[in-house]
Amino acid sequence: MSQENISIIKNYDSSKISWLKSGGPISQFIKIKNLDDLKKNTQIASNQNIISIGNFSNLLIKDKGFNGIAIKLGGDFAKIKFENDIIVVGSAVLDNYFSKYCYQNSIQGYEFLFTIPGTVGGNIYMNAGCYGKEIKDYLISVIFYDMKSKEVKEEKIENLDFTYRRGFQKKNTIILYGKFKKISGNKTKIKKQMELYEQNRNDTQPQRVNCCGSIFKNPPNHNAWKLIKLSLDESFYEGPIRLSKKHSNFFENDPNISADKVIKFIETIKSKVNQKYQIILDQELIIV
Template structure:
């Protein structure tokens, strides 16, 4: 498909620098992997997002929505159609004990703003390297906390451009799972209900969690974070380590020597390397311990 006419329609509504053809998606995900997006747009307002959706729908383009890409693997063939990056919708605000965060805001920044206002509840998120929208999409969590603990409601957009508010009780939130995974909603904003607390106590907890993350996780290499969900009664990293998979490589991808629950892009890995290694880890753990490892990472795009 020729995208120049669609590009010309889009520039009536948004800045040219926010509309890109054949955009390398490895520049937009933490793994630094993957092919190109045919058409990549980054709206700066709800109105621009609505315009992009309307134009994409008029041209019957497949739609993909991308947050900060911390928990995503883009295949080597890239993504066809329209890819919308939410990374410029980043407003954060406080009303009393409620924190409002647009989908593109970093969840780490939301936790820091809560600290500034003496609000407790988001300390667990101080080291999660993702956007608010992505964290809500998968009910992200760490160190005993998760998004569902503090979420009050979400504001979403349908693919027809309508804006809706959905209460927490209607989102079917469970461990690394939400209604969003089975819907076409685009997350616009999350509203968190927090508790007033001593900022000194909040910061002390955040410092402990930050030190734990930095000392245990392989932050020196690109990765998608923790690859696997926690299997009932087990820890994924321990199973992988005991299966003698730690340090195993395929191409440029390696099971981290620092934390076996991570797969790192250690030397110009392809997405195929990375995904093949994930499959090998799952197969090995299954044959060794008869435990199924389910991934929490989202895989998008096409094979090369």
């Protein structure tokens, strides 16, 4: 493999960067800063399992580990630029940074991203959203690398099937950039909206703890947090891994809790809700 602009770590302990502070080893963890190195490394490793990771806020590696390559983009993919009335955003850009960048340039619509802990690439993958907004509402197109054809391609949003918490998930691809609408707005109003969203998050969600965000998607016509709260007793809000007392669709855990215990906790919650309401919750947390 080319060593220029690349950092390769073998048997990488994923708990070091997981927001849950849990998770097994990754066979090869690679940081890549430009397209040339991405092409070289995915071509050499074409017969291996490859995943692209963002901010590790919504991902858990099983205790047995991931036998493959985890690619973390940075460098060229952590930049934002304007192309006329379009914003081109690298997949490695943090949602919080993108939101602040838009504020600084008097661009409205992206205030909701201020409270989302992931990256733009992860956002596009999951069609993340909150406060009644989703990334697809502002996305124009996705630029991605096709590992089979070894080409950079672009797909417009109208040709993609984005649904609730499911975005661009084509197999054998790595999201490189998103193109977004540039909508001019009032800087004072944008700032005020960001502050309101931030205050709401601080009031209703756990802060400064090991937490991965919402555990489950909301089922049709239901709130996941309410189903969980009505299905589980107080014992689930105590212990080394526990539901948040602020929000029942969030859980907190002490450092170094095994991934297997996290998974078992999630499955127990699903089982309890299903027993009481005959509803199978679909988790947001990605487990590999």
